[in-house]
Amino acid sequence: MDSARADILAARQHLQQQGWIARKSEAFHHLPPPALDQWLGAQGESGCEIPALSGAGWTLHPLHRPDGNHGASGIHARWLDAHDPAERSELFAGLPRPGNTGVDGEAAPFAWAHRALCRLGLRLRISATPGKEREPVWLELRHQPRAQAEAPLLVLEVDPGVHCVLIESHEREVGSCQHAVAQNLHAHIHLGAGAQLQHLRIAAPVADDSVAHHLHINVAAGAQYAQALVATSAGYHLQRSLVQLQGKGAQAHSAALLLAGAHKIDHQSYTRMQAAHSASTVETLTLAQGKAHAVANAYTTIAAGADEANVRQRLAGVPLSGNPRLILRPHLEILHDNVQAAHGATWGALPEDALFYARQRGLDEASARSLIIEGMARALLQRCLGQDDDGLLAQWLGGGWLARAIAVQLKADVEVRHG
Numbered sequence: 001m002d003s004a005r006a007d008i009l010a011a012r013q014h015l016q017q018q019g020w021i022a023r024k025s026e027a028f029h030h031l032p033p034p035a036l037d038q039w040l041g042a043q044g045e046s047g048c049e050i051p052a053l054s055g056a057g058w059t060l061h062p063l064h065r066p067d068g069n070h071g072a073s074g075i076h077a078r079w080l081d082a083h084d085p086a087e088r089s090e091l092f093a094g095l096p097r098p099g100n101t102g103v104d105g106e107a108a109p110f111a112w113a114h115r116a117l118c119r120l121g122l123r124l125r126i127s128a129t130p131g132k133e134r135e136p137v138w139l140e141l142r143h144q145p146r147a148q149a150e151a152p153l154l155v156l157e158v159d160p161g162v163h164c165v166l167i168e169s170h171e172r173e174v175g176s177c178q179h180a181v182a183q184n185l186h187a188h189i190h191l192g193a194g195a196q197l198q199h200l201r202i203a204a205p206v207a208d209d210s211v212a213h214h215l216h217i218n219v220a221a222g223a224q225y226a227q228a229l230v231a232t233s234a235g236y237h238l239q240r241s242l243v244q245l246q247g248k249g250a251q252a253h254s255a256a257l258l259l260a261g262a263h264k265i266d267h268q269s270y271t272r273m274q275a276a277h278s279a280s281t282v283e284t285l286t287l288a289q290g291k292a293h294a295v296a297n298a299y300t301t302i303a304a305g306a307d308e309a310n311v312r313q314r315l316a317g318v319p320l321s322g323n324p325r326l327i328l329r330p331h332l333e334i335l336h337d338n339v340q341a342a343h344g345a346t347w348g349a350l351p352e353d354a355l356f357y358a359r360q361r362g363l364d365e366a367s368a369r370s371l372i373i374e375g376m377a378r379a380l381l382q383r384c385l386g387q388d389d390d391g392l393l394a395q396w397l398g399g400g401w402l403a404r405a406i407a408v409q410l411k412a413d414v415e416v417r418h419g
Helices: 003-018 036-040 085-091 105-117 352-360 365-385 392-398 401-418
Strands: 057-062 075-081 120-126 137-144 153-158 163-171 182-191 196-204 210-219 224-232 236-245 251-261 264-273 279-290 293-302 310-322 325-334 340-347
Touching (some): 003 036, 057 075, 105 182, 105 210, 120 137, 182 224, 224 264, 224 365, 264 279, 279 325, 325 340, 352 365, 365 392
Parallel strands (some): 251 279, 310 340
Antiparallel strands (some): 057 137, 075 120
16 A cells, blocks of 8 residues: 555544544534535545646636736746655645644644545745845736545745745636535645745635635744735635744734625634744624624734734624624733733624715715725725735735625625515
8 A cells, every 4th residue: 555545544544533523612613514524525426527737726827016027937836646655745745744733723623634635736935036036926826626525735835035925716717616515725834034925815615615724824033924815605614724923023914804695604813923023913804694604713822932922803793784693702812921912803783974974975875885895895905915006905906806796795785685
């Protein structure tokens, strides 16, 4: 038996012995995931087997900077087959084994299920372009489902001192898998000393999908990580990230716009501040209506010795109509004295005064609501990625995706109120 097959069987055996997510799990108490069988898929399942050459799986696309360039010479990519022993060894090289509580925590069963099912992965290394060391490297990374049950893997390494700008999108395209998908995706991101990564993530599954994205981010001394997530709901949608600030002066800013619609979404943000002068900001804005079930969970730990660490958490939920269930859970664990920390959660309808002033300017109610919601969403994302007119966020907003998604959300809101 080859090593790849042995690793797969060992993962399945562990799951059989240890079981799936426990009913008493604190992290998944409010929104339990589907049963294990759904994430492993049926043996011989072939209802959605799309070859990689047709565009399924991970694909890289140049993303032009405002000056017309993209610095692609600094991108080193390897697509690897997890069923080939040599390529599997390269794909998982340097990654922690599942069950390491420092990485997986209560989500360890997801990590074991990923090891058992993973077939393909991508390793990316971003280095400076020779002669243009101070210029950022821009790229776009898209993922399309390849099977009804899949476990994609991404390993991204940003070299010390390098500035990278990345759009990562997960949206169905015409010709992609038309079945409901169970996707257990894992990404491991490593920022070297002094590196910067501006990371815009778009996750828009189909309504019947079950999706779980797990991000593990390690930030070295002086490095800066900014992640802006825009996510829509599904039959089950989990976005879980663990950011470890490992070096002095490491910084992370996470902003999540959760368009819960009338379905389910669970956002879990874990930050471990392990070094002095580190800084963390976590913000979420959740919009929901009908019978939506949305959870926003922010958990930050300031370790002993993390002198002058600075942490901010701000969670907000807006019920648009109906009786959505919104759960906002900020949490701080502070194990050091000389720190600054603040957290808060707000829940409530759109501000009546803002609606009034918008109506006074000739807007109908639907247009006024759309304008206010888009303004709140833009402000959230801009605080994370910046307001540069030529920057990553401005270019993406210019494409109209956010405005269209909010329009869909408000259309569903009207249907809920009048249905």
